[in-house]
Amino acid sequence: MNIDRLVRPNIRKLKPYSSARSLVKQGQQVLLDANENPFGALGRYPDPNQTELRAALAEHYNLPENCVLPGNGSDEIIDLLFRIFTEPGESNVVIPQPTYGMYEVAANIQGCTTKEVMLDDSFQPDAENILGATDAQTKMIFLCSPNNPTGNLLNPERIEKILNNFNGLVIVDQAYLEFSESEPWRNRIAEFPNLVVMQTFSKAWGLAGIRGGLAFANPEIIQWLMRIKLPYNLNQLTQQQLLKALKLAPVMRQWVKIIISERNKTAKTLQKLNEVVAVYPSDANYLLVKFNNAEAIYKKLKERGLIVRNRSTLPGCENTLRISIGTPRENSLLLKTLQNLSTTRKPDTAQKLATS
Ligand code: PMP
Numbered sequence: 001m002n003i004d005r006l007v008r009p010n011i012r013k014l015k016p017y018s019s020a021r022s023l024v025k026q027g028q029q030v031l032l033d034a035n036e037n038p039f040g041a042l043g044r045y046p047d048p049n050q051t052e053l054r055a056a057l058a059e060h061y062n063l064p065e066n067c068v069l070p071g072n073g074s075d076e077i078i079d080l081l082f083r084i085f086t087e088p089g090e091s092n093v094v095i096p097q098p099t100y101g102m103y104e105v106a107a108n109i110q111g112c113t114t115k116e117v118m119l120d121d122s123f124q125p126d127a128e129n130i131l132g133a134t135d136a137q138t139k140m141i142f143l144c145s146p147n148n149p150t151g152n153l154l155n156p157e158r159i160e161k162i163l164n165n166f167n168g169l170v171i172v173d174q175a176y177l178e179f180s181e182s183e184p185w186r187n188r189i190a191e192f193p194n195l196v197v198m199q200t201f202s203k204a205w206g207l208a209g210i211r212g213g214l215a216f217a218n219p220e221i222i223q224w225l226m227r228i229k230l231p232y233n234l235n236q237l238t239q240q241q242l243l244k245a246l247k248l249a250p251v252m253r254q255w256v257k258i259i260i261s262e263r264n265k266t267a268k269t270l271q272k273l274n275e276v277v278a279v280y281p282s283d284a285n286y287l288l289v290k291f292n293n294a295e296a297i298y299k300k301l302k303e304r305g306l307i308v309r310n311r312s313t314l315p316g317c318e319n320t321l322r323i324s325i326g327t328p329r330e331n332s333l334l335l336k337t338l339q340n341l342s343t344t345r346k347p348d349t350a351q352k353l354a355t356s
Contacts (some may be wrong), residue, residue: 074213151282178204
């Protein structure tokens with residue numbers, strides 16, 4: 001597999017911006033090279049190579065440093081991939097639906113066509129259909145596992161089949177990995193030259209506010225991401241906070257345990273409600289719930305200050321709401337509110353029966 005062949009010609013020719021700070025280890029020299037204000041508490045540009053952070057990430061994930069790149073959220077990684085590998089007006093990508101909306105938005109911004117293939121009835125990818133949708137201009141296939149908004153892990157054999165039979169990149173987005181008990185795809189990058197795995201600090205790690213995402217791939221792909229990213233994409237505070245977070249992984253694991261237990265309890269209670277048609281199994285920190293009338297429930301919850309995500313307009317997700325798992329108090333408030341809606345609806349049902 002020749003990765004360079006997949007890179008847009010203008011990117012291949014690009015002479016990257018050489019930042020004043022890329023060759024200097026901060027704190028050891030008199031720094032008069034970057035027009036900073038020497039009096040500022042955060043007056044220095046952050047390390048564009050993220051040297052300390054990448055070393056800590058490599059150690060934490062037990063992978064070589066040149067196989068990992070932190071980004072300004074994994075949304076930045078998605079955007080960078082489109083800009084490196086897709087030619088506006090020419091390339092296309094395959095996005096199995098329903099899934100995370102940002103892949104399509106990033107494609108549209110780049111002027112890249114999207115080919116939508118439906119996941120099957122269990123929200124699993126049909127490898128034949130997905131591969132069948134590719135053509136010579138298909139540069140990437142996006143697979144989200146656990147999938148947003150459906151919550152399920154994608155079958156690893158099917159992902160493997162796609163990886164083995166596609167001549168472009170396969171992006172496996174594992175934003176919700178920590179809530180599942182599956183083997184991380186990042187451990188298989190050495191097997192697949194066309195695999196890019198994404199993870200994030202926004203979910204299990206509880207750091208959505210500082211923006212930290214991760215790309216794992218072979219060095220050839222990582223160096224292209226390095227070449228085109230903005231030099232100071234990861235600010236100093238984020239780099240520092242991520243370094244601290246890695247030392248607090250046990251706390252993250254405790255949160256994950258609580259969230260999983262809350263998710264399972266919430267799912268059980270939801271299943272008993274009159275309005276609920278189905279609660280889909282989840283390996284993530286949210287539940288996709290099918291209602292008789294999702295829009296009506298959504299509005300009533302909103303009126304009571306409870307905001308969930310209406311996913312009903314997504315293909316295959318008619319009448320569904322995606323409900324994030326919050327604190328135990330927030331979850332029981334949601335359940336109580338839904339239970340109350342149930343009881344207030346009962347007279348309607350009784351009346352309907354009386355008149356039918
Ligand atoms: N991938 C998936 C599947 C997501 O659900 C999200 C956030 N909703 C992201 C990526 C983006 O995460 P980040 O905060 O790292 O940009």
